[in-house]
Amino acid sequence: MGNNGSKFVKKIVSPFSNTIDSTGTDHPRSIVKSNSPVLVISRKGSMFFDEDGDLAHEFYIEVPPLRKGCKATMKKVLHNLIPQGEVAHQYPRLHVDFPIILHQV
Template sequence: MGGKASTYAWKAVSPMTNYFYGSEGSSSATTVENYPKGRYKFSPLVLKRTGSMYFDEDGHLAHEFYIEVPPASKSRKAGMRRIRRNLTPQGEVEYDIPRLHVDLPMIMCQV
């Protein structure tokens, strides 16, 4: 209908539209057809991700680290305890093959 309510509704439904196509300021017509084609603010491809693994003090890389705990008495078994200190996150990891962004505001299909 072109009012402010439809403008806010459109921005709530597709929040990534302004990132891919840019914002038009206070324009009441906020449809994807009104934005210039092929002019992205940034690429719709994702090249890096945040790593989910950690480095320990020795430089080993893993999701979790454990240490063996000796038994308190002879009749008990040895156990494992998870290490949570002195770990550094892996950081940014590059993808081998670029991926499409999750919130890509376009429908892609094979006909």
């Protein structure tokens, strides 16, 4: 039963590191290689600027009622919005595809 557990762990760990070869032996000098950068300094902003220069995730305008006695409604603005662009992080962060599991003890 322990043998099956070892195979299961190897299948889980092998996509994340290149330190285990097909024979199951560890190579301490092998280095995990990734094409993605390790640290991320900026991200794409998720907010928009409107015509007045206000910054928000969504913009709404109030639509007056068509007849007396009805309530006013809100309509979402979809036009004339400018994306925020690149936003710098306060401190660098690890990339999502960083292939090493970090654990705080």
